[in-house]
Amino acid sequence: MSSPAPTPAPAEAPRLSPYALHRLVAEFLLDHAGSHSPTTIANALGRSSGAVGNALERLTEEGQAALTSPKPRRYAATSTTRDALAIRAGVLPPKAPPAPAPLKPRPAAVPETTPDGGIIRPSGQIYRPRKLADLPDVEVLRKLRAAEVPVLLYGPPGTGKTSLIEAAFGDDLITIAGDGDTQTSDLIGEYTQTPNGRYEFVHGPLITAMVEGKVLLVDDATLISPAVLAVMYPAMDGRKRIVVKAHKGETIEAAPGFYVIAGHNPGVHGAVLTEALSSRFSVQVEVTSDYDLARKLKINREAVTVARNLATRRASGDVTWAPQLRELLAFQKIADALGVRAAAANLIGIAPVEDRDVVADMVTKTFGMKLTPLALGPQV
Secondary structure, eight states: OOOOOOOOOOOOOOOOOTTHHHHHHHHHHHHSOSOBOHHHHHHHHTOOHHHHHHHHHHHHHTTSSEEEEETTEEEEOOTTGGGGGGOOTTOOOOOOOOOOOOOOOOOOOOOOBOTTSOEEOTTSOEEOOOEETTEEHHHHHHHHHHTTOOEEEEOSTTSSHHHHHHHHHGGGEEEEEOOTTOOHHHHHEEEEEOTTSOEEEEEOHHHHHHHHTOEEEEETGGGSOHHHHGGGHHHHSTTOEEEEGGGTTEEEEOOTTOEEEEEEOTTSTTOOOOHHHHHHOSEEEEOOOOHHHHHHTTOOHHHHHHHHHHHHHHHHTSOSOOOOHHHHHHHHHHHHHHOHHHHHHHHHHTSOGGGHHHHHHHHHHHHTSOOOOOOOOSOO
């Protein structure tokens, strides 16, 4: 009896050119819904399980397949699996696009000036530069921004800190007014409900300034909790980035031109300049009222005299308050509307209670009339 004829060996699958197997595996996943093991796909394609497994791992790394089960390993198609079909037999995948060129700082928005050297603020008011480090103060702030040196301006309310910053940076400025209730979300941003009932994350002033490469003014920064202020420190140091944990761990890189400047009112209740905050601002500039400017603006001479004398006594510790340029500008408006007597009486009324007697005595002597704070009298 003759022996049976030997079973012919299966024909060896033709050798594939580089990346062709990736295309075949991707086609299988697209044509067969659900998840599949490397062995199932290998049997269907007539290929080795090892080679198919390697192809699946590569597709998964590229986001063109999904590992649906680690043990046993199973894979399924994704929304980008079809991208793998663009790889033709014998052709390597397209090279990744070159990295974008580093961003260049955009030209700073410099406010317009008047023929006599005044600077037009965004509000339309005119700012008169003062000398600082032998340069105009606005030029100093612009140079420090270019050098990435944060600045803290400090001084009594109404001395013109905000006016100076607005004159230096104009529309390139984003401002947040700090107080004891300022929260991290006020700086970073938070989810806000849209008209259609959905929620979307809206960036706060810190993130907006970083993305747009603008100046962030943190006004009254020393009224904000140190824990809240700490969120902006990574953006101010060499890292220049913020991780927004409230928005899926989003990482924000500071664009060229981003800069932080802050204001501090030492005499305001609750204002505390911590060591951590102070160390972040390498340049700290005292801002006082320009009483010479007040005279040039044709503010009542007696009112300017009262303010200057009280400022001298404040410096020596005799009083805690003196009218600043803001109060003097208001004085002139009141005088124009109601007369000098009413404006002088109001100057006494706005003084702190503990300083009111001293202010009243100085106003009375300077204006040459007995005055008391404004108050309602008998019926007309």
